[in-house]
Amino acid sequence: MTLPQLTRGLMISAPASGTGKTILMLGLLAALRERGLKVQPFKSGPDYIDPAFHLAASGRASFNLDTWAMPAGQIAGHAALGGDADLVLAEGSMGLFDGVARPGEAGIGSSAEIATMMGWPVVLMLDVSGQAQSAAAVARGFATLRPDLPFAGVVLNRVASPRHEALIREGMAEAGIAVMGALPRQGNVELPERHLGLVQAEETAEMARILADAARLIGGHCDLDAIIAAAAARTLPDAAPHRPVPPPGQRIALARDAAFSFVYPHLIAEWRRQGATILPFSPLDDQAPDDSADACWLPGGYPELHAGRIAAAEGFRTGLARFAETRPVHGECGGYMALGAGLVDADGIRHRMAGLLGVETSYHKRRMHLGYRRAELLARMPGLGVGQGLRGHEFHYASILAQPDAPLADVSDANGAKVPETGSFRMMPGGGVVTGTFFHLIARVGGAGDHAGA
Structure with missing residues (x-):
């Protein structure tokens, strides 16, 4: 084009x-x-x-x-x-x-x-x-x-x-x-x-x-x-048409507050251009995802700074669990950690998380994870199918204590070296699926997995 x-x-x-x-x-x-x-x-x-x-x-x-x-x-x-x-x-x-x-x-x-x-x-x-x-x-x-x-x-x-x-x-x-x-x-x-x-x-x-x-x-x-x-500019050269990341649903419940705010603006803009509606909610205010939504997305952020409030948010956890029984839920980085079984804060105190996945993370002994990530999906996630190539970026200080669920993706760094932060997924009895990644999604690439529904 x-x-x-x-x-x-x-x-x-x-x-x-x-x-x-x-x-x-x-x-x-x-x-x-x-x-x-x-x-x-x-x-x-x-x-x-x-x-x-x-x-x-x-x-x-x-x-x-x-x-x-x-x-x-x-x-x-x-x-x-x-x-x-x-x-x-x-x-x-x-x-x-x-x-x-x-x-x-x-x-x-x-x-x-x-x-x-x-x-x-x-x-x-x-x-x-x-x-x-x-x-x-x-x-x-x-x-x-x-x-x-x-x-x-x-x-x-x-x-x-x-x-x-x-x-x-x-x-x-x-x-x-x-x-x-x-x-x-x-x-x-x-x-x-x-x-x-x-x-x-x-x-x-x-x-x-x-x-x-x-x-x-x-x-x-x-x-x-x-x-x-x-200031100056040039005329852009020809480029293959861009295939945006498909929205995880047409009505997306998006966690948005001080604990969950790290989402790339272009991703939200691409979803809206494809006709999706964004329905923000605040886990810190004990809000559950809007029941009219057909998918839920928990971005990254600083859950480690608000772990006590997340653990005490019974309405959020109960409503999210009910939502996940029949509809897809995805978490990125901090959102993935919040979907897990527990999070240990910097003081060594474990806080109960949503429990929809088995992942356990800790900030007690910080270890930086930083860099680009290539991923190929091993299971479907909202809007994307098995084999879909993804590009993203990981940046956090959490250590993985346990990641018992099946891996969501085959993940490597920018040099092609495999990384253990594969993400994970769990199928729910009512037909829903809960997925999570440590990387923040930037783009999709390749041809596989293009036509997967949410």
């Missing part, structure tokens, strides 16, 4: 994580929104927290673009969603060129691949603490490593003084690198964090103040006119 010219945009990236690119992204979104511009945000890579901050800053839903997990047609389709915007801003992940060792569906998952594919020039957030003219060598290396990468310039972060800034600008001028802003070391805006990254947008106190501070910081220390003028 041939897609039209994309909306002009920029890739906001950095040499590494922790350099301040999220504050630059949020400040630009908020400042440009104050100017009356419609700015469409995107997130490069498998992140479900940053898009919620993008929504708060821009007023528009943010979607993931991922060259490892997504076929080219899916990436193109998502990128075209910014067609009615004045400008696109995409936030990178990790360092600009960072990805996995082996290519996936359309690449290794790097932000540089998205920038090149879309023709969005890179604005590089550069931490210049502890250096002066030498920063120009870093910037020039990023600008010239790949000749096909469009590069707009740099924003300097953690500048110590006017003299420090002048020295760096001198070096950048000699290297032919445009400086589009310089942020002071003091007065930078900070976002609260916890073990999976930023605290969720809806949990962040004083969000309006934080965004206003970010807008003032970026608007006061960056050349917004130059940044807008640097």
Whole structure:
């Protein structure tokens, strides 16, 4: 399929994580929104927290673009969603060129691949603490490593003084690198964090103040006119039509609260475009899935921080069990753990979970599980049949104490190595099926299992 010219945009990236690119992204979104511009945000890579901050800053839903997990047609389709915007801003992940060792569906998952594919020039957030003219060598290396990468310039972060800034600008001028802003070391805006990254947008106190501070910081220390003028795009090449993940049902009961919120925005958008209705409910408020729904989906989140409330939610557990007798229920990561028999929190206290699957997990001894996942279904899950290829991402600190049910999928990492977090499933006496995975679903690939019902 041939897609039209994309909306002009920029890739906001950095040499590494922790350099301040999220504050630059949020400040630009908020400042440009104050100017009356419609700015469409995107997130490069498998992140479900940053898009919620993008929504708060821009007023528009943010979607993931991922060259490892997504076929080219899916990436193109998502990128075209910014067609009615004045400008696109995409936030990178990790360092600009960072990805996995082996290519996936359309690449290794790097932000540089998205920038090149879309023709969005890179604005590089550069931490210049502890250096002066030498920063120009870093910037020039990023600008010239790949000749096909469009590069707009740099924003300097953690500048110590006017003299420090002048020295760096001198070096950048000699290297032919445009400086589009310089942020002071003091007065930078900070976002609260916890073990999976930023605290969720809806949990962040004083969000309006934080965004206003970010807008003032970026608007006061960056050349917004130059940044807008640097935006560009290309006409997308031909790509095979995207086959979206089918909805698990036409009326989907979706758990949504502080314990269950990690779901990729593009997945919900794809389900809605296929005619599905989303019916949110809150397990933390002891709510059961809507009885009019024909499928239930429990996203990931932070069940370990709310395990006591989940264990005490008798109405939720009873209603979910009744629902699962005749209809499909699926849980991802934290949602999978909540469907299990028990969860041990960081203090070593075991909490009873829904008991619809036998999986037992523990946060008492934390162990990080992080990375892309390839999966081939060994049993059907809502909307998807046996043999269906899936792509997803896993990120949690839980240890598996027991996973006694039959494995749901054959799962491997980005390098092809098998992983033990296969997920599991259980058939219910009334005809329902309960399934769960440790990975968050991003895309489906391949031809098998296309026509399975929920």
